[in-house]
Structures are given as C-alpha cells and as structure tokens.
Amino acid sequence: MKEADYYESTNGVVVMVEPYSQQEQIQQIVYRILDANLDRTREGLRIIEEWCRFGLNNAQLAGECKYLRQELAKWHTAEIRAARDTVGDIGTDLSHPQEEQRASIKSLLQANFCRVQEALRVLEEYGKLYSPNMGKAFKQMRYRVYTLESSLMGYQRHQLLWRSHLYLVTSPSDSLFATVESALKGGLTLVQYRDKNSDDTVRLEQATRLRQLCHAYGALLIMNDRVDLALAVDADGVHLGQQDMPIALARQLLGPQRIIGRSTTNSEEMHRAINEGADYIGVGPIYETPTKAGKAAAGLEYVRYAAQNSPIPWFAIGGIDANNINDVIDAGAERVAVVRSLMQAEQPTLVTQYLLSQLNRVRPQPEIVQN
Numbered sequence: 001m002k003e004a005d006y007y008e009s010t011n012g013v014v015v016m017v018e019p020y021s022q023q024e025q026i027q028q029i030v031y032r033i034l035d036a037n038l039d040r041t042r043e044g045l046r047i048i049e050e051w052c053r054f055g056l057n058n059a060q061l062a063g064e065c066k067y068l069r070q071e072l073a074k075w076h077t078a079e080i081r082a083a084r085d086t087v088g089d090i091g092t093d094l095s096h097p098q099e100e101q102r103a104s105i106k107s108l109l110q111a112n113f114c115r116v117q118e119a120l121r122v123l124e125e126y127g128k129l130y131s132p133n134m135g136k137a138f139k140q141m142r143y144r145v146y147t148l149e150s151s152l153m154g155y156q157r158h159q160l161l162w163r164s165h166l167y168l169v170t171s172p173s174d175s176l177f178a179t180v181e182s183a184l185k186g187g188l189t190l191v192q193y194r195d196k197n198s199d200d201t202v203r204l205e206q207a208t209r210l211r212q213l214c215h216a217y218g219a220l221l222i223m224n225d226r227v228d229l230a231l232a233v234d235a236d237g238v239h240l241g242q243q244d245m246p247i248a249l250a251r252q253l254l255g256p257q258r259i260i261g262r263s264t265t266n267s268e269e270m271h272r273a274i275n276e277g278a279d280y281i282g283v284g285p286i287y288e289t290p291t292k293a294g295k296a297a298a299g300l301e302y303v304r305y306a307a308q309n310s311p312i313p314w315f316a317i318g319g320i321d322a323n324n325i326n327d328v329i330d331a332g333a334e335r336v337a338v339v340r341s342l343m344q345a346e347q348p349t350l351v352t353q354y355l356l357s358q359l360n361r362v363r364p365q366p367e368i369v370q371n
C-alpha cells in the first residue's frame with residue numbers, strides 16, 4: 001500500500017495526497033519527455049511545412065510534412081498529454097541566442113530540421129520504454145525526415161539555379177573574397193570557384209570561405225572541375241568540362257540534390273550533356289577570350305541554337321562584358337557567365353547590377369506580321 005502524505009492547504013483543510021510509487025514517478029517523467037518531444041517535432045515540422053507550402057508552392061513536400069505530423073498525433077495519447085506540467089518545467093525559459101535570430105530561410109530550415117531530428121531521436125529512445133512499436137515508428141520517421149531534408153534542400157538549390165541569370169566564374173585574385181562579396185551585394189546568386197593552379201590546401205581553404213560567403217548571401221557555390229573538392233567543402237555542385245569526369249559518375253558521387261554543369265561548344269555536345277543528366281550547360285566560348293586562350297569561339301550562331309533547343313538552363317560564356325552583352329541577349333541568351341567582367345571590375349556591385357538589369361529587361365517580342 002502507498003504511504004499517504006498529508007499537508008495543510010491555505011484554507012486550513014488537511015488534504016491527503018497519494019504519492020506515486022517510484023515506478024509511477026519514472027513513468028510520469030517518461031510521459032513528460034514524450035509529450036514535450038512530440039510537441040517539439042510537430043512544431044518543427046509545421047515550420048518546415050509552411051515554407052514548402054507558401055515559399056515553394058510544393059504540394060508534395062508540404063504533403064509529406066503533413067503526413068508526418070498526422071503520424072505523430074497518433075502517438076500523442078491522452079495519458080501522455082496528461083503528464084504535461086508546463087509550470088514545473090525548468091526548460092521553458094532556456095533559449096540559445098541563435099534561436100533569437102536567423103540569417104536566412106536556409107538557416108531557419110536547417111535549425112528546424114535539426115530540432116525535429118533530435119526530438120525524434122529522443123522519442124525513439126524513450127519511446128522504447130513506452131512501447132516497442134513506438135521506438136520502431138520514430139526510427140522510421142527519423143529516416144523519412146532525413147529524406148525530406150535532402151529533397152527540400154536539393155529542390156531549393158535547383159530553384160535558385162533556374163532563377164539565376166548571371167554567373168560569376170572566379171579567377172585567382174588577391175581580392176577574391178572582396179570581389180565576390182561586392183558582386184553578391186549587387187544581386188549575384190551563382191558563383192563558380194575556378195583556380196586551375198593552386199594546391200588543394202589553398203583550394204579547400206578558399207572554397208570553404210567562398211561557400212560560407214555565398215550561403216550568407218543566399219547564393220550557390222559551384223566547384224570547377226573537381227567532384228572530390230565539391231563534396232569536401234559542401235559546395236552546391238560541380239562544373240565539368242568535356243575532358244572532366246563523366247556526368248554519370250559525378251552524379252553517383254554527388255547524388256541527385258547537387259548541381260552538375262557541363263561545358264559545351266556545339267549542338268552535339270549540348271544534346272549529349274542534356275541526355276547525360278546535366279542540370280545546366282555552359283555555351284561558348286561565344287567570343288575568343290584570354291581567360292581560355294587558344295580556344296576557338298563558338299559564336300552567336302550557337303547562342304541562337306541553344307535558345308531554340310535547350311530545355312535546361314544555359315549560360316553563354318566567353319568574352320562577354322557590359323559592351324557586348326546586348327548582342328548576346330539579342331541572339332537569345334537569358335543567362336550569361338563571366339570571369340574578367342567582374343573579377344577585374346573596379347566596382348563589381350555596379351557591374352553586377354548593370355549586367356542583371358540588361359538580362360532582366362523585358363524585351364519586346366518580335367512583331368507578328370499579319371497578312
């Protein structure tokens with residue numbers, strides 16, 4: 001039999017309290033942990049779902065969040081809810097300074113994925129004390145959330161690629177970071193780190209800094225030539241030339257979420273790259289350029305061909321600057337990539353803004369002649 005505790009309430013009435021057995025106390029604690037983490041998971045998923053729904057208009061991703069929330073609700077039984085003791089919870093006032101501010105949607109999403117995954121892990125472990133099936137259910141859910149995270153982050157990446165019209169390919173420079181940051185301030189959203197001669201230690205260090213910089217501005221970082229370095233610095237993708245790694249192999253190593261670009265100089269290379277699964281192509285060199293000395297120009301004719309035939313984003317590249325960009329645009333280009341125009345600019349922000357303004361200009365459609 002339980003021993004009763006007696007205490008006198010404020011109005012003088014003596015109340016008898018049946019204390020919990022030690023086992024019951026532990027059960028109550030487990031219920032509280034389950035209750036708090038079921039709530040935490042549901043809230044985190046709701047935050048992610050709102051972005052999938054309103055930010056991305058993606059019914060499939062939003063649907064997956066909703067499905068997971070509904071699965072969670074099935075485990076949130078009355079006995080677990082009844083254990084809630086918000087007033088007695090010493091954790092409600094604890095918060096980390098990083099929770100008070102989020103630098104971007106990406107960091108907001110990442111923080112919430114982290115929170116959901118942690119909470120699911122807690123549910124998995126403590127759930128085993130509640131029922132063996134609970135442990136299994138939350139383990140499966142945790143894996144589904146990992147898949148959701150990688151689909152969502154991959155989707156965001158590809159969306160940003162499609163929205164990008166200007167592409168900066170870097171060249172070695174003492175002011176590499178200042179130049180890139182200045183262009184990012186002008187609205188640049190796509191950067192490729194290209195350094196053909198430095199040691200890998202330098203490349204790793206610079207590309208890591210560039211990835212941090214680009215992500216802080218909500219831009220993508222692509223690594224030139226090297227799939228291994230792209231993975232090592234957690235870049236958003238890789239750019240491969242005709243002599244670089246085959247796209248299929250790169251895809252195996254990088255997975256579906258990262259971006260793979262391919263250089264093309266003619267229609268045959270263009271169709272091959274598309275069939276092999278490139279996410280975008282470089283089209284050029286349009287003009288001869290010292291940046292790729294000795295490489296013959298493909299010319300504006302190839303721009304016209306790409307404009308008519310490429311179903312994936314393509315970037316005209318090679319010798320493009322503020323003076324000739326409109327010729328390239330008039331030949332059908334909606335996206336261009338540049339090295340010197342930005343790397344050698346005195347004011348990269350202004351040049352970026354100018355190039356983007358030309359690319360974003362609404363062009364009059366060719367007049368339809370009625371007979």
Ligand SMILES: Cc1ncc(COP(=O)(O)OP(=O)(O)O)c(N)n1
Binds near residue numbers: 169
């Ligand atoms: C956007 C873009 N287009 C083409 C290239 C050229 O790639 P590649 O032919 O592999 O030559 P290198 O850049 O490796 O010298 C590119 N880098 N980016």
Ligand SMILES: Cc1ncsc1CCOP(=O)(O)O
Binds near residue numbers: 285320
């Ligand atoms: C990397 C590359 N691939 C085709 S042209 C080119 C260089 C373009 O450089 P720039 O914009 O300075 O002419």
Ligand SMILES: [Mg+2]
Binds near residue numbers: 224225240241242244
């Ligand atoms: Mg290359």
